[in-house]
Amino acid sequence: MKIGITCYPTYGGSGAIATELGIELAQRGHEIHFISYAQPFRLPHFMERVYFHEVETTRYPLFEHNNYSLSLAAMMHEVAIRAKLDLLHVHYAIPHATSAWIAREMLGDRYPLKIVTTLHGTDITLVGQERSYFDITRFSIQKSDGITAVSDYLKRETVDRFDVRADSIEVIHNFVEPRLYDRSAYKCHKDAFLPPGEMLVMHVSNFRPVKRIADVVRIFARIHKQVPSKLVFVGDGPERPVATAEADALGITDRVIFLGKQDSVAELLACADLLLLPSASESFGLVALEAMAAGVPVVATRAGGIPEVVEEDVTGHMGDVGDVETMADAAVSILADDRTWVRMSNAARQIAVERFGADVIVPQYERYYERVIAGDASAPAEPQLAAGGDD
Template identity: 30%
Template sequence: MPSPHDLKTILYLSTSSGPGGAERVISNLAASLDPERYRAILCLFRPGWIQERSEDRGIRTFIIPTHGMTDWRWALQFKRLLRQERVDLIHAHEFDANVQGTFVAAMSGIPLVATVHGKNYFWERFRRRLAYRWVSRRATMVAVSENLKQFIVEKAGVSSDRVKVLYNGVDVLPHCGRADVDVCRKELSLPENGQIVGVVGNLYPVKGHQYLIDGIPAVLTKCPNTSFVFAGRGQLETELKEQVHRLGLDSRVYFLGLRQDIPRILAMLDVFVLPSLSEGLSMAILEAMIAGKPVVATRVGGNPELVLDGETGFLVPPRDGKALASSLVTLLTNRQQAARFGEKGKRRAEGQFSLQTMVRAYQSLYDECLQSSL
């Protein structure tokens, strides 16, 4: 067993405390590093879901509040933490952590990996585009999909050779059998029979839930015994529930809130749907694929890099409730096709998008960065 001084300490710095896809990636990655080579710790701007999840997995977590990019007190405290914990490399995630982390890393002579998970927070403002160009010259920048890399290159003006693509990875989910599904249906007061369509994602405008709800009446016309479950919480919850009520769908749509049992939720679905308006690389889709579920998703962001249209699911235009409904009806009325899609998607997730594949890729990148810093 190596001594602590023989291990390379990787500090994960996260802009958000979750829950969300990026936060699950961070927690899974930190907990899965080779314990013979690395030691992982986590630093956050605020407490939250990721702190609890990571500490439960044995990852030491530090909270250093920040008041923004010019908070020199945060920079000094973070620099002190790097020194006290003998950090060898910082792995920052999302805009604030990437920029603030790069500034302190440059002062401290520590390499930094800056992962970008999404599109919605930096390219509109000129100073943020400039900030990412600065980060790209001083850190190793990673995009979680080819689509996101192209977006960063075009919108932020970052040189293409300064951005690497490393896909998110998903772990094998706990097995949930028929008995688990029956219990879950009963707990949620879902009908004993009939099919279930589900979506997992925070109830934010970018996730496009309203367009799925628009398409539900058309699905029920062809598949009247279908129920829809929405797992997640967020600012649109009241508005979406009002939309459901206006359309007379109260008996067919279930809002589940934030769930800690996503494997059980996925296990009872016949089809998984994600009507997003924008995505980096969706962990929700990956988890549905690893659970063996056919996927209907919008043709945005990294979704086409995950879902093979007509092979593991269907891709439809964003903001199109009719297209969502048509694809859902196709899978709900052709169970053999749905099963084929689900099985092929599962094999795809277990290979190219597994947690082990992601961990190996990042460990190789860490080694490359550490070697270059010598």
């Protein structure tokens, strides 16, 4: 198949999954065309059967604001014709599914281009529910030939909030490449962060408010009182000052390390003893899966799609949102007992490989593409005329 993929190329779960999917599909013999404003950050400089098409926005005085959506549609249209694409796979409903629909309308009946839209989370739970975006988000979803969601939780949210038929959405979970996250493949760099005998607790995110960064610090402060350890933050974002202020207030500034954005997350996870993910909500919890693939137990909130990834008392523990004490106690129970840590580490790696490995998930996308191209995927419901956002 010849497949066009559009995603946000910057740091984030959707861009990472979209890029890894394209790489995996290319290795399986498909021709992949990435269409975006920048090369995806996880895309190597060259790969066989992988092409990148940069979208440039026109600088014209008439357009006071960025016209990326139209430029993207124009590039999708051009690539579809030149590369003879069978399908466009877009990640995030807006603006990507909207631009894909425009490109298909431009092609007309002479070129039966199919569109698959993958919903990742904030396009449904945050952006799409803004009143000004609600109707166009629903329209773009329902005009797709195929819709996938990365978790059962996200499917339910989409059905409930956007009046989309349940049988029109296929749940295909996020995945990992097991070899990339094999901790035995990396030299341990723990001595760069902490002395022998201490534990390394890690948090990886984009530091948005939904990640509850202050809770990460509060949980760790309680952990450190019972288990000598350090907290390593990977990533960056608007809530970083909150983390530094909380660490200072709790008197643990010397126990907290900020590494900023890092490309080699797998190598860093290979050093970790525990991942903290106390988010208010997660559509899936990709970083939890990546940690599990590296054999790292996870302590997280029982929120959104996380329970579909983390198995209670098997690969880690979960607590209610904001329940810092329960999550800290759970973390200590793992870190203070070698046998518990080894049991959970082994189970985490096994489940990540057997349930969420690329060899398991990518073929699901291939089969779904074939159904969409053949017209066998369930047809999305037609848009309703109710006022935007009023359920």
